[in-house]
Amino acid sequence: MEKKAAEKRVQELHTLLNQYNYEYHVLDHPSVPDAEYDQLMRELTDIEAQYPDLVSPESPTQRVGGEILSAFNKVEHKIPMLSLGNAFNEADLRDFDRKVKQAVGDDVEYVCELKIDGLAISLHYENGLFIQGSTRGDGTIGEDITANLKTIRSIPLRISQPMTIEVRGEAYMPKKSFEKLNQQKEENGEEPFANPRNAAAGSLRQLDPRIAASRNLDIFLYAIGDFSETGATTHHDGLNLLEKLGFKVNKEREKCTSIEEVIQYVQKWVEKRPHLPYEIDGIVIKVNSFVQQSELGTTAKSPRWAIAYKFPAEEVVTRLRDIELSVGRTGVITPTALLDPVRVAGTKVQRASLHNEDLIREKDIKIGDHVVIKKAGDIIPEVVNVLVERRTGEEKEFLMPTHCPECESELVRLEGEVALRCINPKCPAQIREGLIHFVSRNAMNIDGLGEKVISQLFSHELIHDVADIYRLQKDQLLALERMGEKSVTNLLAAIEKSKSNSLEKLLFGLGIRHVGAKAAKTLAQQFGNMNELKKATREELTAIQDIGEKMADSIVSYFENEEAISLIQELEAAGLNMNYTGPMPVQVESISSSLAGKVVVLTGKLEQLTRNEAKEQLEALGATVTGSVSKKTDLVIAGADAGSKLTKATELGIEVWDEEKMLEEFNR
Structure with a gap:
């Protein structure tokens, strides 16, 4: 194809592909089959390969760049992205309405919108072209995540008018995408995301845009940063303008002329919330008039013209089928409720921790009970209470065992502790949990070496302690189920990369009793390297802020143990860094x-x-x-x-x- 013809065809393909993308991802009403879209995209890719100078930032082929970022740059928001005050009940909403009317009079309209449970972002367009996208951050300073936001196909790379404008919205992960992602993570032996919000935030804060692209994120736009030059006089007009420009705006918004209508809207979505294809955690109520918004103004932290009604924690009823016992890396025996699967706050729940025997007795929990489940902080499943009135007489009392369910050693209850504990240092469950802890994010952070993979390696006797992780060979891993060439190569690279971690990661990973991530960092900063820490006396340790007597005794005891010293020597011989390489604390x-x-x-x-x-x-x-x-x-x-x-x-x-x-x- 001649250059002139190629230039013309590229513009035609831009127009067609952007139109088809808008119909599919924003209007949810595609006019052409996927095969035709794919064919046009391949044609554009081929032309750009022939004439690289025809590749432009707004080209549909540029949604997923191949370059991996080294870090996110900071972005200052010219107009702060303020957070909203919260309402938790009808009385709070009426109080908000009263304060608004005291300030601007009784003639007030509100706009109600679904509060999408995602990540607040800002998009900047110059002359209609998308040039930068950032996170909210602390409201004043965010992070530049342009490359990742370009992977969201409902974000237009060019809007329908050549305007310079900043718009704001909520990036989120649809429920289907979330379920698919967590299924993949579980199959790979990785820790699943707790909820769609965390998944969306984690996806957009990946340094590799290809990962964000694979997560199928979406977005709803809900505001214009500075409306003064748009001609809009109300928030409702502003939302309509966003739609005209080609942005995806939530259709469920509603204009209300009284607080009674607002309350009806809230009540409607409390009931309809579970049927949405995305998660919401409340309702946003805004004064419609921009003039009245200006009159009301803002506090240092939030606008006086808007409020977020937060839904109460969702509670559901299910049956507790059994109670399972697990042994932690410190030997603590934890009972876990096995439940009939039930959906709570966006995810399927089948298990809930019961913490200890005292809690089971306090809540009078029996096997076979109908129980009320909620997620603490919308994250951790917990049993709220038992529906005693539903008992049939067939429920069974649960009794804690006297011996370890893994190694049969007698369990003990240490003085001052509620938990039962296995004190056998060779208990296989403790060793396995210690390995899982060692590779976890706050410890050595070995990507791809999750709980399932560790359990698989342990059961095949390929690893017995953490030093064995650094002896793993490619042929050993390829022989395991669900271990392909690519995943093995990536895993070995992640293991190799972990060798350069700063000392505090290793200290925390070793699982020294009472030494958490913060104390590990304090020790690493104070002593600088493993050899100096090994020589530390109890007196030297307790002289450090945050290191108490119990922790100091535990550290000294650990380094007096010949097996521990031998393990550290093996890790050092394997090439692990034994020095603190992080920033020193500010005075x-x-x-x-x-x-x-x-x-x-x-x-x-x-x-x-x-x-x-x-x-x-x-x-x-x-x-x-x-x-x-x-x-x-x-x-x-x-x-x-x-x-x-x-x-x-x-x-x-x-x-x-x-x-x-x-x-x-x-x-x-």
Whole structure:
């Protein structure tokens, strides 16, 4: 094909493919079969291969780039992406309505929209061309995830008008995509995602856009960053404009003329929520008029003209068929309820932890009972209570065993502990769980070496301790079921990569009793390398902040154990890094933040940041983040569904912040 003809055909193909993509992914009404779309895409790919200079950023072929990113750049939002205040009941909604009318009068319209459970993002277009997409982040600073957002086919690479505009929306994972992804992860022996929101966020924060592309994400747009130059005078008009420009906007929105209509809308979607093909966690209510929005203004953390009604935790009834016992890496025996499969908060639940024998007695749980299940924080399944009135008399009392279900050793209950424990160091279950812990994300983070693969290797006697992981050979792995050439190559590469981890990853992975991820990092920073830590005395250890007497005794005992020393020598011989290579802690004296030097506890579900992100920012401001509330705690930051830690903080008179106040401190 001649160059001139190729240029013309490329433009024709852009128009056709963008139109067909819009019909399929936004309107959900395709006009051509998939085969025709694929044929046109192949034609465009072939022309671009012949004339590389005809490849443009808005070409449909550029949705998935092959380049793997090294990191995400920071993006400053010119207009902050504020979070919303929450309403939890009808009284909260009426209070919101009262405050709005006090400020702007009684003539108020609201727009109600489904609150999509996903990841808030911002899209920038210049002269109609998509140039940048970013996460919300802390509301002021987000991350540039343009390459990953381009893989979402309902995001137009070019809009219908040559405008410069910023739009905002929620990227999400449809229920079918989520179920398919988790099925794949389970088949690969990997930890499944807890919910579609985590899956969407995890997909968009992948450095390889091809991974994001494989996850089948979608998006709904819900706002224009700056409406002043669009001609729209109401939020409802703004949503209609977004649709005209080619964006996907949720069809279930509704304009309401009174708070009574708002409440009816909320009640309708409380009932209809389970039937949607995507997850929602509430309803967003906004004042419709932009003039009234300006009059109402914002607080430091949220607009006064909008509120999010949060759905209560979903509770369902199912039958508890049996109670299974598992042995953890420290020997603790944990009972788990085996349930008739039931869908709760977006995922299928078949198991729920019962924690210990005391909880079973306290809730009077019997095998065969009908029980109420919910997800704590919409993540962890738990038994709320038993429906005693449904008992038939055939239910069976559950009795904890006297001997380990794995090795038959006698179980003991250590002084001051609720749990029963197997103290046999050669218990196969403890060894297997220790291996699973060693390769986990916060430890050595060996991708592809999940629980199922570890169990498979252990049962085939290919690994007996963590050092054996670094002796695995390609032919051994290829002989295993579901181990193909590519997955084995990737696994061995991941094992090799883990050798360069900083010391704290290895320390945490070794499973030294009482040493969590934070303490492991503190020890690594303090001593610098494994040899210096091995020589540390009890007195030297207790002199370090956050290292108590019990932990110090455990560390000293561990390094006095000949088997432990031998294991470390084997790992060092295998090429594992034994030095701390991470950043050194910031000196508290040099930090001006009010958090500097404070002991902080995080509890409950955070909305804007992950727990690790919040912890990192707190520590960067000089705070010490711990896992339990005590008299030494200075501050508790409580998210949604905060439980006993918040109660204890209140009893001790400890200062409590919500997530928004924490974010305000971060943004000072």
